[in-house]
Amino acid sequence: MDLLNAIVALTNFVIVPAVSYGSQLALGALGVTLIYGILRFSNFAHGDTMAFGAMVTILFTWWFQGMGLTLGPLPTALLALPFGIAVTALLLIGTDRVVYRFYREQKAKPVILVIVSLGVMFIMNGIVRFIIGPDDQQFADGARFIVSARDFKEWSGLDEGLAIKTSQGLTVITTIIAVALLFWFLNRTRTGKSMRAYSDNEDLALLSGINPERVVMYTWLIVAALTTVAGVLYGLDKSFKPFTYFQLLLPIFASAIVGGLGSPLGAIAGGFVIAFSEVTITYAWKKVLGYLLPDALEPSGLVQLLSTDYKFAVSFVILLIVLLFRPTGLFRGKSV
Amino acid sequence: MSGNPYQDDRGNKDASITKRHGVGEIPYRKGGKATPAAKGEAFLIGDTMTGGYGTGPDILHECTIAVNPGEIAVIVGPNGAGKSTAMKAVFGMLDVRSGHVLLDGEDITALSPQDRVIKGMGFVPQTNNIFTSLTVEENLEMGAFIRRDDFRGTMAQVYDLFPILKEKRNQAAGELSGGQRQQVAVGRALMTRPKVLMLDEPTAGVSPIVMDELFDRIIEVARTGIPILMVEQNARQALEIADKGYVLVQGRNAFTGTGKELLEDPEVRKSFLGG
Ligand SMILES: Nc1ncnc2c1ncn2[C@@H]1O[C@H](COP(=O)(O)OP(=O)(O)OP(=O)(O)O)[C@@H](O)[C@H]1O
Ligand SMILES: [Mg+2]
Numbered sequence: 001m002d003l004l005n006a007i008v009a010l011t012n013f014v015i016v017p018a019v020s021y022g023s024q025l026a027l028g029a030l031g032v033t034l035i036y037g038i039l040r041f042s043n044f045a046h047g048d049t050m051a052f053g054a055m056v057t058i059l060f061t062w063w064f065q066g067m068g069l070t071l072g073p074l075p076t077a078l079l080a081l082p083f084g085i086a087v088t089a090l091l092l093i094g095t096d097r098v099v100y101r102f103y104r105e106q107k108a109k110p111v112i113l114v115i116v117s118l119g120v121m122f123i124m125n126g127i128v129r130f131i132i133g134p135d136d137q138q139f140a141d142g143a144r145f146i147v148s149a150r151d152f153k154e155w156s157g158l159d160e161g162l163a164i165k166t167s168q169g170l171t172v173i174t175t176i177i178a179v180a181l182l183f184w185f186l187n188r189t190r191t192g193k194s195m196r197a198y199s200d201n202e203d204l205a206l207l208s209g210i211n212p213e214r215v216v217m218y219t220w221l222i223v224a225a226l227t228t229v230a231g232v233l234y235g236l237d238k239s240f241k242p243f244t245y246f247q248l249l250l251p252i253f254a255s256a257i258v259g260g261l262g263s264p265l266g267a268i269a270g271g272f273v274i275a276f277s278e279v280t281i282t283y284a285w286k287k288v289l290g291y292l293l294p295d296a297l298e299p300s301g302l303v304q305l306l307s308t309d310y311k312f313a314v315s316f317v318i319l320l321i322v323l324l325f326r327p328t329g330l331f332r333g334k335s336v
Numbered sequence: 337m338s339g340n341p342y343q344d345d346r347g348n349k350d351a352s353i354t355k356r357h358g359v360g361e362i363p364y365r366k367g368g369k370a371t372p373a374a375k376g377e378a379f380l381i382g383d384t385m386t387g388g389y390g391t392g393p394d395i396l397h398e399c400t401i402a403v404n405p406g407e408i409a410v411i412v413g414p415n416g417a418g419k420s421t422a423m424k425a426v427f428g429m430l431d432v433r434s435g436h437v438l439l440d441g442e443d444i445t446a447l448s449p450q451d452r453v454i455k456g457m458g459f460v461p462q463t464n465n466i467f468t469s470l471t472v473e474e475n476l477e478m479g480a481f482i483r484r485d486d487f488r489g490t491m492a493q494v495y496d497l498f499p500i501l502k503e504k505r506n507q508a509a510g511e512l513s514g515g516q517r518q519q520v521a522v523g524r525a526l527m528t529r530p531k532v533l534m535l536d537e538p539t540a541g542v543s544p545i546v547m548d549e550l551f552d553r554i555i556e557v558a559r560t561g562i563p564i565l566m567v568e569q570n571a572r573q574a575l576e577i578a579d580k581g582y583v584l585v586q587g588r589n590a591f592t593g594t595g596k597e598l599l600e601d602p603e604v605r606k607s608f609l610g611g
Binding site: 036037040041042103104105106107108109110111112113114190193194196197199200201202203204205206207208209210211212257261262323 | 340342343344345346348350351352353354355356357358359360361362363364427449450453454459461464465466467468469470474477478479481482524528
């Protein structure tokens with residue numbers, strides 16, 4: 001019984017949150033890795049693009065809610081998501097036209113694009129705050145839980161409850177669909193292959209008749225979808241606050257680098273590595289250990305390795321370890 | 337390079353924020369239109385081309401190269417003579433400051449490289465001429481990118497020409513040997529069914545046997561009627577199969593003639609063929 005309770009507690013407080021957080025990081029890291037792989041720079045505006053996509057989706061969600069349009073048990077945000085993606089795509093392609101394209105025509109070195117993306121980040125940051133403000137926003141509706149702790153306790157007769165939020169279930173399902181679609185697109189379609197070809201050898205792609213501007217446009221479109229989905233899922237799961245998206249940049253970059261920059265599979269693995277490390281290291285293990293250890297050994301403290309305030313340090317440390325011992329990341333990406 | 341401040345990375349080597357692999361060097365060109373020109377004597381001709389890289393000095397000086405259907409034209413010359421530069425100039429990868437490029441009765445001097453691909457020109461560069469992370473088959477598919485029809489027939493032809501590629505079709509092209517890579521490179525260019533094929537040292541780094549093999553294949557391709565313009569280090573062998581030969585020295589046409597003429601020319605023999 002104690003063992004079961006321990007497992008349930010572990011699942012409830014570590015595994016479920018880490019899986020959904022990991023999925024969100026994976027989606028974010030996929031976008032970063034795509035831009036790195038195809039456009040050849042690290043996009044510092046990624047977190048704020050996520051915030052922008054989530055913001056647009058929230059505005060549409062509020063509008064739909066105002067009209068009484070809902071999806072029943074599912075959050076209305078799901079209905080607003082395609083609109084959020086469309087507007088974000090417009091923003092990204094507009095930004096590319098106005099900003100990045102100039103540097104492409106100059107054949108600017110990628111490091112210059114990194115700094116340019118920093119500028120874009122500040123602008124997007126400003127736009128989001130200007131439109132929706134810096135505060136927390138609520139936009140989740142529909143059923144809150146797929147499995148609630150009380151129902152689970154009644155059903156299982158255990159002391160420990162297991163809760164799975166709708167947003168968590170949605171996050172995982174959406175991520176699986178998005179990743180499957182992306183992999184199919186990159187590996188099976190003509191356009192996807194041309195993007196990989198451009199990523200591999202720009203000049204030869206040109207000599208094969210692949211239009212670089214097309215490749216760039218498709219990249220931004222995919223990135224718009226990935227960032228908006230990731231931003232909305234994160235917002236549904238936690239809450240929407242522009243600043244948290246900026247902060248997400250660190251774990252997202254850590255995920256992409258840990259997995260191996262430029263490798264989509266690596267981005268996903270990296271997302272889960274970072275998420276699980278962050279959650280397990282900042283989790284107070286007292287409860288789980290209390291079930292597992294004999295009474296005499298029961299810990300008196302919280303058995304929390306690191307306060308949640310320091311969770312971003314975890315990303316940093318893992319990043320360091322990977323860079324020291326496996327500079328190409330877990331999945332042979334580009335050596336860093 | 338050439339004083340463009342955007343191309344100065346100030347010594348950045350940090351691959352965690354930038355990816356250097358596969359960065360393009362072909363300068364961006366807006367690309368103009370092809371204009372009809374008087375039907376010249378050759379199918380493809382780079383006519384008295386003068387030009388260089390970016391804003392740098394002229395590398396080519398009134399250099400002329402031409403090729404006709406069914407012919408193999410070979411460009412030879414010492415290292416740094418401007419052979420690759422001449423090929424790039426014909427393909428629109430650098431500014432031709434004076435002179436013209438004519439293809440099939442059209443002046444294509446203003447066209448961007450990608451538009452020349454659509455016009456039917458195929459080019460195998462001297463270096464980085466395959467997609468290393470793509471499979472052999474995907475390399476060929478990318479060669480056929482501009483084609484919207486069914487290209488399986490062409491792929492079968494390429495596999496017939498280079499049987500080893502069929503065997504390795506699902507292997508990443510970067511995992512092949514040097515000679516096999518050259519076959520992928522030529523195969524990729526053939527996939528467009530080009531009207532003219534330009535090869536920059538297709539036999540670089542290839543063993544003598546494979547080289548002979550590759551030359552045989554090139555002759556086979558030429559027999560199908562595709563004009564081939566080729567740069568070669570192995571001057572003697574290349575001139576033996578050449579209908580037309582150009583010896584380039586310091587960006588200028590030093591000698592021009594049929595392959596046989598050049599092989600027999602005492603001057604050419606002395607300075608380029610080693611006696
Ligand atoms: N990208 C470039 N930018 C500036 N100068 C270049 C560039 N590429 C080549 N050059 C210069 O142009 C000249 C001719 O080079 P090119 O590559 O055409 O020689 P090549 O005849 O092909 O020689 P090789 O037999 O070694 O291939 C050289 O002096 C070289 O320094
Ligand atoms: Mg050369």
